[in-house]
Amino acid sequence: MPVGDPHTVRAFDEELARLNEHIARMGGLAETQLADALQSILDGDEEKAKRVIEDDTQVDDVHMQVEEEAIRMLALRQPVADDLRTIIQSLKAASTLERIADHAASTAKRVHVLHEGPAVPPVKSAVRMGWLVLDMLKQAVDALLRRDIERAVEVWNRDSEVDDFYSSLFRELLTYMMEDTRNITPCTHLLFVAKNLERIGDQATNLAEMTYYMVTGKQLEGERPKSDTSSFTIVEPKHYEG
Numbered sequence: 328m329p330v331g332d333p334h335t336v337r338a339f340d341e342e343l344a345r346l347n348e349h350i351a352r353m354g355g356l357a358e359t360q361l362a363d364a365l366q367s368i369l370d371g372d373e374e375k376a377k378r379v380i381e382d383d384t385q386v387d388d389v390h391m392q393v394e395e396e397a398i399r400m401l402a403l404r405q406p407v408a409d410d411l412r413t414i415i416q417s418l419k420a421a422s423t424l425e426r427i428a429d430h431a432a433s434t435a436k437r438v439h440v441l442h443e444g445p446a447v448p449p450v451k452s453a454v455r456m457g458w459l460v461l462d463m464l465k466q467a468v469d470a471l472l473r474r475d476i477e478r479a480v481e482v483w484n485r486d487s488e489v490d491d492f493y494s495s496l497f498r499e500l501l502t503y504m505m506e507d508t509r510n511i512t513p514c515t516h517l518l519f520v521a522k523n524l525e526r527i528g529d530q531a532t533n534l535a536e537m538t539y540y541m542v543t544g545k546q547l548e549g550e551r552p553k554s555d556t557s558s559f560t561i562v563e564p565k566h567y568e569g
Contacts, residue, residue, distance in 0.1 A: 342400055343410070346417050347472060349393045353424040354468035356386050360431035361464065361527065365457040367438045368450065368520065376438035379431060386428040393421040409544075416541040420471060420534055427464065427530050430523040437516040444513040449499050453517050453524070456492045460528045463489065467534040474542050482535040483547060489528035496521050 360379050367376040397418045400406065406414055434457075441450065463485055470478035500514045500521070539547050 339400075339404055339410075342396065342404075343413060346393065346396055346400070346414070349389055349396070350417055350420055350424070351468075351472050353386055353389045353393070353421055353428075354472070356382070356389070357424045357427045357431065358461065358465055358468065360386070360428050361434075361457070361461050364431045364435040364438075365454050365461065367435055368441060368457075369454045371438065371442040373439055373442055376435040379435035383428055383432040386425055390421050390425045393417065397421075412541050412544060416537045420537050423530050423533050423537075424468075427527050430527050430530075434520050434523045437520050440516050441513055444516075445509050447503055447510050447513045447517070449496065449503060449514065449517055452496050452499060453520050456489070456496055456521065457524050459492060460489055460524045460531070463528055464531045464534075467531040467538075471534055471538045471541075474538065476539050476542050479535040479538040480547070483532055483539075486528060486532045489525060493521055493525040493528075 360382060363375055363379045366372065367379065397414050400414055404410070463482055466478055467482045469475070470482060497518070500518055503510045504514045536547055539545070
């Protein structure tokens with residue numbers, strides 16, 4: 328819904344509302360893409376994974392609509408203050424949601440190899456991380472659509488949860504790879520899945536920052552909570568007596 332008082336030109340309110348509807352559609356599509364990608368990994372459902380990859384074009388199409396309408400509004404309406412922030416942040420949000428959908432599709436592309444290879448326990452850990460990220464994404468999209476800055480701040484503060492999970496999963500995957508060489512291929516693909524999920528968490532946090540700025544005209548103060556330690560992870564190899 329439009330921010331602030333109704334405009335003199337009713338058509339402008341309708342255009343802002345339509346822009347918000349496009350963002351809502353993109354958010355819904357991205358959430359579905361991620362949920363289906365995670366479920367396809369859990370079930371080894373290659374057909375569902377294929378649909379996730381194919382449906383990525385739907386997000387791209389709505390993204391183009393957002394860009395076209397936003398650019399036209401900037402040119403014709405010459406918005407200022409709240410309206411200008413709304414349009415610019417909507418453009419940025421659309422790009423962010425498009426990237427999230429890309430990460431979901433990239434995750435789905437790993438299903439075939441994971442399904443064909445040996446089963447490894449960290450699959451369930453990766454999916455649990457995915458459910459955490461999906462919930463964070465849903466909250467971020469809802470905060471954006473409702474202009475809810477309190478919920479946006481809650482999402483922003485949850486970024487460290489995803490980082491903690493990612494660091495833990497990273498160490499778990501390395502351990503399984505070192506214990507048995509047969510685990511190297513599936514665990515390597517799960518590393519890519521985990522990185523995709525970590526990036527979606529970052530993008531959800533970006534959406535929260537956009538919401539806060541859109542409503543208040545100010546940036547969220549303080550450094551974004553981060554606790555990813557994967558760059559410093561050292562796993563000592565186990566020695567076996569032969």
